[in-house]
Amino acid sequence: MNDIAAQTVKVMLVDDHAVVRRGIRAYFEVLDDIDVVEEASDGQDALNKLGTMAAYDSLPDVVLLDLMMPRMDGAVATERIIGSHSGVRVVVLTSFGEMPRVHAALAAGASGYLLKSAGPDEVAAAIRAAARDEVFLDPAVARRLTQEMVAPPTGLSALTDREKVVLRLVATGQSNKAIAKELVISERTARTHVSNVLRKLQLNSRTQAALVAVREGLVPPQK
Incomplete structure (x- = not known):
């Protein structure tokens, strides 16, 4: 972005490795349009700091975070950050x-x-795209997503790990509200996961989903 008049994008860095945060910050410091305003060591730390920043009306525009972190992983942190802010x-x-x-993060x-x-x-381009409310994917990830669209997987292989968990819970008779409570997600997200499971398995009802889960050995048959 060469437009000097462009608005500066405020960024929070979230990674449990300080050396990674330091390296990213050092690069952004030479850019005129990206400003690192806060750092956090994991997802929970990020949520705590975002809560404080919100109280002072100083939230960042973009949070750049790792997926594998202690206390709270990136996918859960992503959902909670967007849900709260x-x-x-x-x-x-x-x-x-x-x-x-990838599916879990995008869902x-x-x-x-982006891959490290x-x-x-590329990292800077992704930050700028996010600030414009656009999506930026690592080229390798984008290729694999395209391949899935051309030749989508079938059966259980079509489900993400989270969706398999949801399928198990559906098979035990859990409602969307109960699933949301169990997985610590919003009821709307639980409903979306259930819909995705039914769509990917080409099913019309939760009863059919339960039968598939039993057939595939995800849950024992009900006596």
Whole structure:
């Protein structure tokens, strides 16, 4: 972004490795349009600091976070950040490119997904895209998502790890409200997960989903 008049994007860095945060901050310091305003060591720390920042009306525009962190992982943190602070965008920067992790992050509301092998320019581009309410994906991740669209997986392999958990809970007769409480997510997110499970398995009802779960050995048959 070469437009000098462009508004500065305020960023929070969230990673449990201080050296990673330090490296990213050092790069952003040479850019005129990106300003690191806060750091956090994990998802819970990020939520705590965002709560304080919200009280002073000083929230960042974008949170750049890792997925694998202690106390609270990035996917859960992403959902809670967006749920609590609707104007904040989240970009994931991680070493893990497995598709279930990608799906979980995007389902949680992430505006970007980058691998730590990405160059500094890509990270900056993802931050800027998120600030514009756009989605930016690592090229390798985007290719795999495209391949899934062309030749989507079938059966249980089509489900993310979270959706398999949801399927198990559906099979035990749990309501969306109960699923939300069990997984510490919003009821709306639980409803979305259930809908995605039914769509991916090409089913029409929760009863059919329960039968599939039993057939596949996810839960024991009801006596």
